[in-house]
Amino acid sequence: MAERGMDRKSLSQEDRIAWLRLVRSENVGPVTFRKLVRRFGSAQQALDMLPEMSRRGGSAKTLRICSYEAAEREMADAERLGCRMIGLEEPDYPSALRAADGAPPLLTVKGSPSALTRPSVAIVGSRNASAVGGKIARSLAAGIGRAGYTITSGLARGIDAAAHEAALGSGTIAVMAGGLDRPYPPQNIPLLQSICESDSGIAVSEMPLDWEPRARDFPRRNRIIAGIGLGLIVVEAAKKSGSLISARIAGELGRLVFAVPGSPLDPRARGTNDLIKDGAILTSDADDVLQALAPLSGKTGPLDQLPLFREEEEIAPSAQIAPTDSDRTRVAQALGPAPVGIDDLVRHTDLPPAEIYVVLLELDLAGRLARHPGGSVSLLPGSAR
Incomplete structure (x- = not known):
């Protein structure tokens, strides 16, 4: 486990398998993973203790633990598809996401890993985007991309797709709700291929291969989108939309939240207009975003120095x-x-x-x-x- 002040190091093959087994075991989410590794010192030791700890917690059934063979198969399948897995403590893991509560311990990625090491801005919005909304998303993505940031979004129709397309040349990160081999929606498969084949694009997921995205997986995807970006821009969002969930998560993570205003008569602008009323930064062009991010000129440096396993760290071993x-x-x-x-x-x-x-x-x-x-x-x- 990496300690404060030490260089990030790649996981060994055995450690990576142990991490994957722990992540895929029953009742082990991102927060629980961190606490287990903090308590026992390694993923393998945590795996050994899972049955006893579950029993002490009052479980009447045997905890399902991912087998070594299943983890090996998943890693081999990922490699055959041109994917690889990046651990929370490894150098290629997105620095801003690493510092976020609930960051996935392992990300499966496909594409150029350099996209993950640069500072990023998230752009999200309506799937049923207007022509003007799409134009604004493309303009924002292109301008922010020229300033050296990657653009992170969720590969959805509408605003997400427009932002990805405009950032193909400068760098973009597509965060998926299902496995990397189960892209959604199907009509964006060509866009996903373009992202993965570009010199500065990458697709990211915390879910296993073959995982078909379900409704409850999209909020999980949204927290990764919000965590990767230093700021999050909402371009068109109805009163109840996943984009507003992303904005709320971004605010909880301490990220800057931007919103593009729209006509009060357009239902797609009601969510963004409400965000502005609630304190989001009114945004009309890329300069609004870049000026607000300027005080973070160190980009991800300060975030990257936060201790990974910090909750109990200062209390006691x-x-x-x-x-x-x-x-x-x-x-x-x-x-x-x-x-x-x-x-x-x-x-x-x-x-x-x-x-x-x-x-x-x-x-x-x-x-x-x-x-x-x-x-x-x-x-x-x-x-x-």
Whole structure:
């Protein structure tokens, strides 16, 4: 595990397989992955402890753990398709995304990895884009691209496609909701091929190959889009749209949020106009974005220095913490369906934070815990004991 101040190093083949197995195991999301590796020191040691921790968390069934053979097959299939996997601590992993809460531990990518090492701006918007909206997206993408930024978007119809097309020559990142071999929508397959074959384009996904995107996968994709960009621009968005989800996530991550204003009579402008009312930066051309990003002239440098496994890092080396059954009961009883912060749990239970982190990790692996923005947690419905 890379420590603060050390150079990023590539994972060995065995470590990469262990990371993939841990990522693909049941109840192990990005946050849980980080906590497990922080607690046990490596993905392999975490894998060895998964069954016991799940049992301690109250699971009545055996936790499904990805096998070594399944991970090897996935890596071999990716290689045959011209894809590779990049780990959170490796040099090619996007620096801004690395610093974001919930960053995927592994990304499967296809294309030019250099696109991931440059600062990026995200552009998202309506699938049912107007001609004017598409023109604005292309103008923004081209202008920002000329200034040295890549353009990140979600390969959707409309605004996303327009932004990708305009940035093919300068650099673009297509973030997909399904596996890289399951592009959506089908009509953008030629665009995806152009991105992957260009000198500065790349496709990215956290999902396994052969994974058909489902509705709930798109918000997960949106958090990657928001995390890669130093800022996020919304060009046309209705009142309820995935683009507004991306804007909310970007704000939670501390990214700059930009919005292109539109006619009050156009439903596609209601979401962007509301964003401006709520404090988004009014944007009419690339210069508006570049001037706002200018104070971040160091680009991703400061973000890249953040410690990867930082939540418990300053509290105590939690590997030696062993909560008692009584401690586990106290924490579980303090939880309910409403989200609660860790500090509140510490005050209520009078237990050391490191012990509470361990108990929460056990509950998470048992499928009983829900995690919320800002680090708060709750019990899932029907999981109380």
